Amino acid sequence: MYIIVNGELQERGHPLTVTHLLESLDLRSERVAVEVNFKILDRSDFPTWNLQEGDKVEILSFIGGGAPQQRL
Amino acid sequence: MSDHSFQDPLIIAGREFRSRLWVGTGKYKDFEETRKAIEASGADVVTVAVRRVNITDRNSDNLLDYIDPKKYTILPNTAGCYTVEDAVRYSRLARAAGVSDLVKLEVIGDERTLFPDTAGLIEAAKILIAEGFIVLPYTNDDPIVAKKLMDIGCPAVMPLAAPIGSGLGIRNPYNLKIIMETVKVPVIVDAGVGTASDAALAMEYGADAVLMNTAIAGANDPIMMATAMRYAVDAGRLAFKAGRIPRKLYATASSPIEGML
Numbered sequence: 661m662y663i664i665v666n667g668e669l670q671e672r673g674h675p676l677t678v679t680h681l682l683e684s685l686d687l688r689s690e691r692v693a694v695e696v697n698f699k700i701l702d703r704s705d706f707p708t709w710n711l712q713e714g715d716k717v718e719i720l721s722f723i724g725g726g727a728p729q730q731r732l
Numbered sequence: 733m734s735d736h737s738f739q740d741p742l743i744i745a746g747r748e749f750r751s752r753l754w755v756g757t758g759k760y761k762d763f764e765e766t767r768k769a770i771e772a773s774g775a776d777v778v779t780v781a782v783r784r785v786n787i788t789d790r791n792s793d794n795l796l797d798y799i800d801p802k803k804y805t806i807l808p809n810t811a812g813c814y815t816v817e818d819a820v821r822y823s824r825l826a827r828a829a830g831v832s833d834l835v836k837l838e839v840i841g842d843e844r845t846l847f848p849d850t851a852g853l854i855e856a857a858k859i860l861i862a863e864g865f866i867v868l869p870y871t872n873d874d875p876i877v878a879k880k881l882m883d884i885g886c887p888a889v890m891p892l893a894a895p896i897g898s899g900l901g902i903r904n905p906y907n908l909k910i911i912m913e914t915v916k917v918p919v920i921v922d923a924g925v926g927t928a929s930d931a932a933l934a935m936e937y938g939a940d941a942v943l944m945n946t947a948i949a950g951a952n953d954p955i956m957m958a959t960a961m962r963y964a965v966d967a968g969r970l971a972f973k974a975g976r977i978p979r980k981l982y983a984t985a986s987s988p989i990e991g992m993l
Contacts, residue, residue, distance in 0.1 A: 666784045685787050691794055692785060693829035700828045718784065720825050722795055724757040724766060725781030725809050725945075 661713040674713075678706040681717070693720045740969065742941055744918055745866045745887035749805070751776045752935070753965040754920065756809075756945025760954065763798040769948055770799065772958035777805045779836055779943065781812070782826045801831065807868070809836040814849070819856040823865060835860065836890070838870040846896040850877045854884065861885045870922055873907040875914045882915045889915055890943065893934060894924025897946040901930035905937055912938045928957075928964035935968025936976070 695718040760766040808826030813819040841849030894900035918940035951957035
């Protein structure tokens with residue numbers, strides 16, 4: 661299936677939970693916020709949230725602020 | 733005194749802060765310099781921004797590996813947000829990425845000045861306060877807006893000294909003083925500080941704290957400047973509490989005249 665992660669089209673196997681996606685990107689779940697189709701997920705939902713074809717996923721974290729950086 | 737050993741904590745929304753100097757984490761050369769400068773500043777509140785993780789070219793280092801959230805209060809900002817919707821969205825993302833309801837709310841009105849859109853700020857603050865956020869608003873040096881922000885439930889207000897990153901120092905000390913006399917919540921002077929004397933002045937005027945980023949990160953030696961700012965904030969606070977002498981036009985002798993030949 662195809663999903664969009666931080667604006668980038670990615671081909672991924674199905675099923676794919678948010679936790680699996682983060683692991684594949686080498687990201688620690690306690691350090692990020694995840695939005696799927698403009699809905700912000702609770703961290704406790706990451707392991708059970710199955711991503712679907714065409715989902716728009718945004719993964720954000722804290723950076724040095726507030727120098728100008730890429731936004732959503 | 734630079735170790736903040738004098739008992740004078742800053743209390744905001746029931747939280748106690750040891751340092752009256754708060755610092756941003758942007759514009760540093762690298763995370764190591766960020767860490768050292770923050771340590772030198774003595775700050776216990778640091779601001780951060782919320783941004784997309786770079787998934788294609790990922791640096792494995794994370795800011796929070798250098799700034800321990802157990803040691804510092806992480807204060808996410810909504811820098812770069814020009815609309816109420818964006819500021820609210822970024823605040824919610826910050827809460828999801830972090831551990832607290834604190835947010836330094838910025839609704840920017842204009843790219844050139846980065847002045848706050850105060851109408852948008854009040855609107856966004858209302859929405860976020862209703863959702864349980866502790867909103868610390870970055871605002872203009874306008875006493876009426878500061879009072880409105882207090883009235884809707886902001887536990888502190890953060891008026892600017894001058895435009896963000898300008899280093900111009902306090903452009904309107906009289907307005908800042910009026911804000912301090914008008915609002916019953918802590919006043920944190922935010923943005924526009926250029927050097928140590930600006931920070932000391934803000935504290936001498938009666939500010940409860942000063943927040944800065946560029947003045948430290950942009951200095952030739954950020955770590956030395958962080959130390960200077962730490963002393964300046966302490967000196968200004970102590971001078972404010974000690975109470976300065978009134979200004980007089982003519983001299984008053986310090987040495988007695990009796991006993992002169």
